[in-house]
Amino acid sequence: MTVNLRNLGLFGIVALLIVATGVIQSWNVALTILNYGLISAVMALGVNMQWGYAGLFNVGIMGFAALGGLAVVLVSMPPVGEAWSAGGLRVVLALFWGLIVLAGSILLYQRMAPGRMRTLALIVVLLAGFFSYRALFDPAVAAIEAVNPAGTGYLGGLGLPVLLAWPIGGALAGAAAWVVGKAALGLRSDYLAIATLGIAEIVIAVMKNEDWLSRGVKNVVSIPRPVPYEIDLQNDPDFVARMTSWGYDPVVASSIVVKLAYAGLFAAVLLALLWLLEMALRSPWGRMMRAIRDNETAAEAMGKDVKKRHLQIFVMGSAICGVAGAMLVTMESQLIPSSYQPLRFTFLIWVMVIVGGSGNNWGAILGGFLIWFLWIQVEPMGQQLMALITAGMEDGSALKEHLIESAAHMRLLTMGIVLLLVLRFSPRGLIPEK
Amino acid sequence: MIKVENLHKHFGGFRAVDGATLEIAEGSITGLVGPNGAGKTTLFNVIAGNLQPTSGKVTMLGEDITGLPPHDLFHKGLLRTFQIAHEFGSMTVRENLMMVPGAQSGETMWNAWFKRGQIAREEAALGKKADEVLEFLTIDHLRDERAGNLSGGQKKLLELGRTMMVDAKIVFLDEVGAGVNRTLLGTIADAILRLNQERGYTFCVIEHDMDFIGKLCDPVIVMAEGKKLAEGTIDEIKANEQVIEAYLGTGLKNKEKTPA
């Protein structure tokens, strides 16, 4: 019971922090933090699943989140008709052809007897396939990218409701994880880590450079939203009248309403996932996963198909990261490939999982909220601290200038120190695995 | 039951198993002995799928099982224990046993979400079985202890206990006796005999304790340098010159001179 009280207390503290932000700074800030916190928590759940349940060290979170984000563009942006007619079908055809070549070479590899002949045949098929693919693909891409490059220059999406992109983003990330897992799950932790990292970098490289797909570094902005626009609310006389009658400023109220709507959607996803994961963890399935984590050799000898289970976990965890990535892009309503950086999307999430308590879903969620809160709030904290330190100093002194100048880096310093402190005093995470 | 034909396992240039050919009869308790480094554990590892053979063939009841992964072999009824205990350290002793049976319906996520009643029933039955096994092994007071905290011998017992959770066809025991109290080892020997007689398990036992081997095993196979050196009843083996020289030795030289 005491443990539960403690956990409740911890969640209470996080809630208090957010409420305090609302009171001291503003409710908009608080809700922004809450929303990002929810998304982070979902992502942390995915990572926790892989690490905490199965000991899979995935540092390719970034790539899976990005795929989720890509799905949002592909699902919800309006199609660019002109680009489609310029080369859309040809690109699809080229990709299809590429797949056929791949499938063909795999088939060849499996069917032919090992030996020099096979190697030779394989090389011939792959080379011919690659060049014919490029011959199909390159002109089509050029044609698409030539269509109003500043404004579109890509195929656009399907123009479907954006919420559909969340499961699709998950599926996309999961499918990628399946391919990755098939190839790389034989590798052990650090080696798996660098492989996933590499794959994430490859995903980002593709997203940065394949303009026909999602405009590359030119970014996609103004992605449709699942919730109303603040401006529309502000222009809606009903809304304005109601808010004014309740004594709220319609401008402030509009953005709060929008954020609350997002929060509701995100919370629904988080709770559903949490329920599913908790149920699974407490069943024999969870026991089996723990056994595999404890000792793979023995689990294998006890009839558990370790590879298959790892693949399952890897795909599911990555899919969850994909869903989170889709939610993120939906909320920001833009896809910026260059913003996918390991520090933000991989290391930070890892910190959440470990600080929260790996192996424990509640811990991961708590970590998601807490670390995100700190990530945001240490910035003003750092500035204030600097102001405090330099308050006694003489105006215009070089040291003071220098310190004020460096205030922005207090963010990293504070983050580092907070992390070290939490880790020191709660090494198994704030909510440890039972 | 198990037939090993001209099996090789090489590590780099070193031939740990070097053309072993042997057979384990169905329903027998076959002993496998031999000097340290003879290749016994390696042979087990190859048969049980933990290592891929360099060459050679293993069949089980006529079916080729060479190189099959351990989990497949488990489902075919082939179980093994490890010479160096492989417990699930962070799980309780009871969970260590309960996780063993294959094809638990709760092992798919779908059922975990939607068939919770059925799972609860299965779990109750499993729990009961695990308790019985623990009692048999005299470690039932440790059922909720983390398996990682067990003593060396207790871990060995747990290894054995796992094989008792399912209906195996053949069980490979790699030095269950090392580090186990001799009195308890007697009890274990009885259990092995009972499993063999009542449930028809076939056993293959690696052990350096000749009393234990003598009590249980017929036939006994002696391995040396990766090959089969001799095979026969325990008495035949004990009388075999080669075996004495390579393995059994002739007792203590210094003993007599010990000040009592």
Next chain:
Amino acid sequence: MSAQNPYQEARGNKDASITNPRPGGTLTPGTAPEGRSAAHPGEPFLIGDGMTGGYGSGADILHDCTLAVDRGEIAVIVGPNGAGKSTAMKAVFGMLNIHTGSVRLDGEDITGLSPQARVAKGMAFVPQVNNIFTTMTVEENLEMGAFLRRDDISETMEQVYELFPILREKRRQAAGELSGGQRQQVAVGRALMTRPQVLMLDEPTAGVSPIVMDELFDRIIEVARTGISILMVEQNARQALEIADKGYVLVQGRNRYTDTGQALLADPDVRKSFLGG
């Protein structure tokens, strides 16, 4: 459930990596009880006297347990699995909290010393498990045994190789690639390299073949004759007690029987309950 160190929650694949499977070890240097006893003249060379204690903050495993061995003597500890034999050895070596009792070496109270300090005082220990450096070669393992020695170690190494010829063959091989029995030989060899005053062995013969076991016991007798005290745990109890000057039967952390080896062997109760009839 017994308490466990929260920092040690192992996780991840059991392989070398970020989730390195060889955590820093499980050894927690013990703390000594308050108050030192004065020197006890005329008592055995090494004595763990009335030790009570356990792992971390868990329940006590040892209860007023006493073990002693004199110069040139062989003392053997037997008992059922989980009786606390290994625990008692660790306690003597200072790897465990004992809150009552003391450990004395040659009359000097060493209860408060760290394991390293005890090594420096001439004690050597072969643990039951994890007793070799798996990634180092056999030869390096032996060298590490002699880490504190400054003299020429080649002679001792030669002796070890003579005792365990297989080790000479495998001396350039990583010890982790050896068979179970071979590892055990490395572990004992490592301890012999120390040239200790007291040699503590936790089941040195587990998994070694009969012929090697005989060699090993022979060697132990020889070593003891040079005036070194030997304290060992054995499950091959009958052979061990035959060569023992003193035998201890531990049950549930308590001394149950203490006598000479021969006497214990002759005791039908002991034989039946602990030596397998």
Next chain:
Amino acid sequence: MDFLNALVAFLNFVVVPATAYGSQLALGALGVTLIYGILRFSNFAHGDTMAFGTMATILFTWAFQSIGISLGPLPTALLALPFGILVTGALLVGTDRLVYKFYRQQKAVPVIFVIASLGVMFVTNALVRFIIGPDDQRFADGERFIISAREFRNLTGLDEGLALRTTQGLTVVTAVIVVALLFWFLNRTRTGKSMRAFSDNEDLALLSGINPERVVMVTWLIVAALATVAGTLYGLDKSFKPFTYFQLLLPIFAAAIVGGLGSPLGAIAGGFVIAFSEVTITYAFKKVLEYLLPEALEPDGLVQLLSTDYKFAVSFAILIIVLLFKPTGLFKGKSV
């Protein structure tokens, strides 16, 4: 003649830069691999440790320059290097006392160390920026080139030039010496062996009378030296910028892992694999082929396997392929 031109072009644009870059990565990877090998965790703060070491060296370099000390054709920074190493060593040993020691005493599992090293990374990161700022710093002096492209052309009369920078030469030579030293140290000396023993089985090392604190301290001091040397050589060759050093972490880790974590030789091999794959796969062979082939056969296109946009993707892809065939890296890193 054309053949020589082709060869020189290839040397100049592929072999020489890749060798230098490879050595730079290798030196960084050595530090990572050593910490992994001895202290058993992946140190994410290593990039920033390199930045810190370089910063310290730069500050000393400036001090020397301001009082007029120099090394003639060699960069002054070499003179400042020992001081930089000392300061960095103090930082690392201090960090160990403050942060890692506690977890070591608690026998924490490696992932805790990894996350702690993330914390240390943030702090070091900020520290460097506090002291020297986030800007580019150039501190190379002395002769920049052993031979410059122009000199080479004049000397040989070829169309293509071959440039060899002082720092490139220094880096390669240093890398070779450092690996040899490290190898010798770990495998032949008492301290080195005790370090390996400690990494293998801490309890047993204790039982052998090895002093763990000493092992740890020696490790950090060596790591400080490696990081400072690597960082300074890199900074001399390119330029010093804290953020770039942080970014270096990825290729360095990649190198250490491809080579096999914990293996010094592997670190070197890994560095070269990464560097060469980055440079070769995206190299446009047009120029080389133009020299080699008769006029009629000269390629129209660039003869580039993949565009440089995919440079990192390619090097990572190669890495993955290497791992698929050698799951614990080229030199069989630690694995059970």
Next chain:
Amino acid sequence: AAQSNDIKIGISVGFTGPLESLAPPMAMGAEMAMKEVSDSGLLLGGSTVTPVRADSTCIDAGAATSAAERLITSDGVKGIMGAMCSGATGAILSNVAMPNGVVMISPSATSPALSTVEDNGLFFRTAPSDARQGVVMTEIIMDRGFKEVAVTYTNNDYGKGLADSFAAAFEEAGGTVTLVAAHEDGKADYSAEVGALASAGGEVLVVAGYVDQGGSGIIQAALDTGAFDTFVLPDGMVSVALEENFGSDIDGSFGQNPGTDSDGKRIYAEMVGDAYDSTSPFSAESYDAAALIMLAMQAAGSAEPGDYKDHVMDVANAPGEEILPGELAKGLKILAEGGEIDYVGASAVELIGGGESAGNYREMEMKDGKVTTVRFR
């Protein structure tokens, strides 16, 4: 005049992250403008202006929006000078600035996508459009008689946009672009890029990057290997850092950056002195962005974004008296008296439709290790 009070203006740039070294000179540029205005005591009858900094990180739209949210809803800023990278800018604009109706002037976000984004007239930028620069650069290169160039760009919307528009313009004008290769900022090594560029050939190398980021790395590697010795340097590359880094090694290289013969940039440099690097990319633009916000407030007679957003274009463009850096007091006075101004500022600001800077360009050349002005275009 209205009652005097304190007006807060946000400065949202990426103090941490890949472009962190560009951020401080930008922030200080903007702060200098604010101090100049506060000191003049002329804004809205003596109001003072206080800057509030926020980190837009450049890589983390989440952190950027949260920080901006704090600027607007907690600190109550009336306008934002920022953000720095297009990603953060877009996120802040659509999620924070627009809903709250706050004006944003970005000194550096050049993404064409931002031209079309819905902004309710709240978004402006003082960074010039890439399209125009591409044409100017083509003219300069052609005038010098080069017909074959290789291009490398920093792999973001700025670099990509500039490289695209330049390549199009150059080929249209009859030139050949041998290779357009991206480079990533902040990476360890650029030998691969330089190798490919050298192999592709070309008389000069166009480096569409940042001088204290990958751009310098590319030039260094190209010089070291002897791949190129003449470089074309667009706005992100033109800075005294070139003199420090390469000196006369790149003599003969040329390029252009926004500027008029009005000498705004020189004056700005003099004003800055050595407080910080005034030639750092986008520092002058930042000064201008902050100045525009305050001038527009003055023109509107109100510090409320809703009121002054419509005046930004007016104060930035002709007709009216030209205002240079250091003359903000003069501008405020003219506006207070109901006159009109044409703010030229340090970076020759000229806003065209959609709130982008049109820009005039200064053609520069490296001579004897110094950046020298050739003429204005």
